[in-house]
Structures are given as structure tokens and as C-alpha cells.
Amino acid sequence: MLAIIGGQGLTELANLEITHRQVMRTPYGEPSGAFLFGTLNQNEVIFLARHGYGHIIPPHLVNYRANLWALREQGVKKVVSIATVGGIRADLTPGAIVVPDQIIDYTHGRDATFYDTRDAIYTNTDFTLPFCPKLRERILRSANIARQPCVDGGVYAATQGPRLDSIAEINRYERDGAGMVGMTGMPETALAMELGLNYAIIAVVVNHAAGRGDNKRGINMEQVNAIAGAAMERVRSILECVVGCDGG
């Protein structure tokens, strides 16, 4: 079973035929909202809005552990995460859709592991390739079929939020090799890996990062929301192909 975690601008999937909703509980508390079970293009899928259904949970307060734990409890093996980002790399301009292949964690104070007690039998999770290569391929192939341009690869800088970044911070992330910046990629990516889930992100560039493009003096949130809304239509058409695609 495949699950989709929707981010800003994607708190619902208009083309999802909902069969039922279920409130989930986990040893880590409650997920962001009820799981929506349904079919997309006749393929079974579970949908969860990461920030809750009224977009009320800020990135640093999302219960990432509960979200992923509950998805796994439902038999989910693959998770496609939708996340908005600011573009740092010159080619990642507003409206671009990108499937990152690496991630750097700048977050702090979040519950970032399931191995959180002294008696836990832990392993050092291999994080060499943070995103599932097969699922990334499947997304890129789907974008191709849906005729939606999609950038293959890039480094996602995961920041704490909820504030946006200073120009100096963006310069630092760029020096570190990051091409985009967002607030939800971690610990979600690492937790998915701990649970053995195949996980990949579809990142939607909704603004130039601070100091890039025309954002020398600030970021216009109205523009950000308009770009997110329009781009999510394109993401939906990619998702329809992803759920229908064999393999991966």
C-alpha cells in the first residue's frame, strides 16, 4: 500500500475517492489527523495532511513519529511526501517540481528517532541514500508520463522554522551544497528509514529563498500561496500516475 503525506497547499486530494476515514492512535500520540482511505485512479491509497486538515500544525510541532508509525501499522510500504520549499539553486525557481536525492538536517529539538529509551535495542540506521531510489525513479517516470517537468535530484536543507530564513543562513546552506530549503523533510525522512519504509519527497518550489531571485528584501506570502496552489494541481496529476505505476 502507498501513502501520500500532503503538505502546504495539499491538504486534500480532490481526485481521491474516499472510502473511509480513521482516527489513529500510536505509542507516540496521535497523527496530524484522521487517515483518509480511498482510491486514486482505482488504486488504493492512504492520504494524510501533515499539518492537519485546517493547516493548523506548524512544522516543528508535527508529530512525525505518530504519522509514520500509524502508516506502517496500516500496512503502508511506500510513502510519497509532498513538501514546499524555497529555491536556492538558480534552476529551482518558483513553480519548479523537484525530487531531491540528498538531505541535510538543520532542525533541533524534534523527536527524531524511535530509539529514544536506554533499553531500546537500537541500530545505526544507514542513511547513505536517504530517499528510496526506486520510488524516486517511479515519481520521475510518472512526471514524464503526466508531461510535468520535474527536476531529478538536489539537496534538501531541512530547517527548524516556523520562521523563514535570513540571507546569511541561505548562503550557508548553499555553501553546504543545498539546492532547496524546507521545514518538514526532517525528521520525517530519517524516521521513515528507521521503520523500513520506502520514502521519497516531491518538493514544490514556492519561492526564491531569501536573497535569491527578486527576494532581496523579503518574501511575499500571498505570492507563495498562489504559486503553491497552482503547482499542486500539477503534483496531483503526477500522483495519479505514481499510484497507478507498477513496481518501485
Ligand code: HPA
Ligand atoms: N525557507 C524555508 N522553508 C520554506 C521556504 C523557505 O524559503 N519556502 C517554503 N518552505
